Amino acid sequence: xxxxxxxxxxxxETLVVFTASAVYVxxxxxxxxxxxxxxxxxxxxxxTDVGALSHDTLALTPAxxxxxxxxxxYRLSPGWDLEYIGAKVEDFNSDTWVAAQVVESQHQVxxxxxxxxxxxxxxxxxxxxxxxxxxxxxxxxxxxPMLLDSAPKKEQTTxxxxxxxxxxxxxxxxxxxxxxxxxxxxxxxLGEYKADHAQALEVGFDYAxxxxxxxxxxxxxxxxxxxxxxxxxxxxxxxxAVRAKITIIT
Numbered sequence: 001x002x003x004x005x006x007x008x009x010x011x012x013e014t015l016v017v018f019t020a021s022a023v024y025v026x027x028x029x030x031x032x033x034x035x036x037x038x039x040x041x042x043x044x045x046x047x048t049d050v051g052a053l054s055h056d057t058l059a060l061t062p063a064x065x066x067x068x069x070x071x072x073x074y075r076l077s078p079g080w081d082l083e084y085i086g087a088k089v090e091d092f093n094s095d096t097w098v099a100a101q102v103v104e105s106q107h108q109v110x111x112x113x114x115x116x117x118x119x120x121x122x123x124x125x126x127x128x129x130x131x132x133x134x135x136x137x138x139x140x141x142x143x144x145p146m147l148l149d150s151a152p153k154k155e156q157t158t159x160x161x162x163x164x165x166x167x168x169x170x171x172x173x174x175x176x177x178x179x180x181x182x183x184x185x186x187x188x189x190l191g192e193y194k195a196d197h198a199q200a201l202e203v204g205f206d207y208a209x210x211x212x213x214x215x216x217x218x219x220x221x222x223x224x225x226x227x228x229x230x231x232x233x234x235x236x237x238x239x240x241a242v243r244a245k246i247t248i249i250t
Contacts (some may be wrong), residue, residue, distance in 0.1 A: 002048065007055035009065050012078055015040065016065060018052035019099045025172070041218060046083055050074055059100040063122040066109050068097050073120070075135040088127050088171065089118055091209060101138035104147050112138050129169075165197065166248040172207065172241040183237050189246060193222040199230050199248040206240045216249075 002022035009016045017024040023046040030040050050069040052058050057068035063078040066085070072093050073086030081177040088091070095113035102109050117130040137148040176182040189201060198218040202211035213235050219228050234242070 002051070007052040007058045007067065009058060009060055011060060011076070016076065017043070018058070018067065020051050020053055020070065021048065022051045023047040023076065023082070046076070046080055050082070054097070057097045057100050057111060059102050059111075061102055061109055061122045062104075062107075066100070066120065066122075068111070085120065085125065089129070092116065092118060092129075098136065099138040099215055101140065101145060103140070105143070110138060112147075165250045168246045168248075170243045170245075172243050174241045176240070179240055182239055184234055184239050184242060185237060187232045187234060187242075187244065189232075189244070191228040191230075192229075193219055193224060193226045193228050195224075195250070197221045198249040199228065200249060201230065201232055202245040202247075203232075204232055204243045204245070205234075205236055206242075211245055 002019040004019060005017055006020050007018040009018070015026040017026060021116075024043045025046055028038060028040040028042045031037050046072040050071050052067035053069060059066045064075045066073065066075050072084065072090055075083045075085050077083060092113070092115075095115055097111055097113050099112040100109060101112075107121055109120045109122060111120070112119045112132070112135045114135065115133055117132040117135065119128045119130060120126075121128075126165045132147065133150055135147055139146045139148065174180070175184070187201075187203070189199060191199070196219065198216050200214065200216040204211045213232065214233055217230050222228070
């Protein structure tokens with residue numbers, strides 16, 4: 001017994017049934033209105049290891065069904081293969097996820113918790129985190145992605161209300177492999193000049209969720225297309241892993 005049904009989905013004209021610890025597919029069209037035809041089934045078990053915890057965290061995309069399980073985020077491909085896709089966002093598995101929304105025009109799946117929004121780009125298979133607290137639900141309205149908070153909010157097409165142009169966070173860089181020790185004497189950020197701006201660098205060490213070493217450098221009156229180079233000597237040199245958060249301030 002794998003428990004009660006937690007979510008249902010339809011993929012490749014096949015009913016997909018989820019419990020908290022299993023995934024089943026049930027082929028067939030079922031009986032018609034007159035009782036003719038054949039019933040659904042027989043069911044086929046896809047997994048007895050993971051399942052969807054809630055229908056609220058399930059999203060049907062062109063790349064398959066994405067769902068949140070007890071072990072993190074998974075994708076069930078159109079060919080019925082299960083793939084673990086949540087390794088890069090495991091730090092957020094303890095969040096309470098309340099909604100999922102597919103935005104096909106941007107090939108994104110957006111997952112909302114009370115603390116943040118995670119975005120999975122199913123075209124390239126990459127994650128990003130958006131700062132969004134106290135959200136209640138997600139929806140599409142007249143092709144616009146909507147966030148339901150204390151009041152509905154429509155996604156904006158400009159960044160006029162923010163004081164930064166871009167934030168880039170690298171993955172964990174492990175120069176001596178997992179939990180090996182290495183010495184990091186300096187870090188260098190290489191970019192391309194587009195307009196006057198400043199670059200703010202924050203550094204994270206050894207898988208910590210916080211950042212240190214907040215430094216910045218301004219770039220003004222350069223020729224468009226010229227390189228921007230930013231060098232920093234970190235406060236710690238002996239490391240297991242390091243990551244950088246770069247904020248472009250206009």
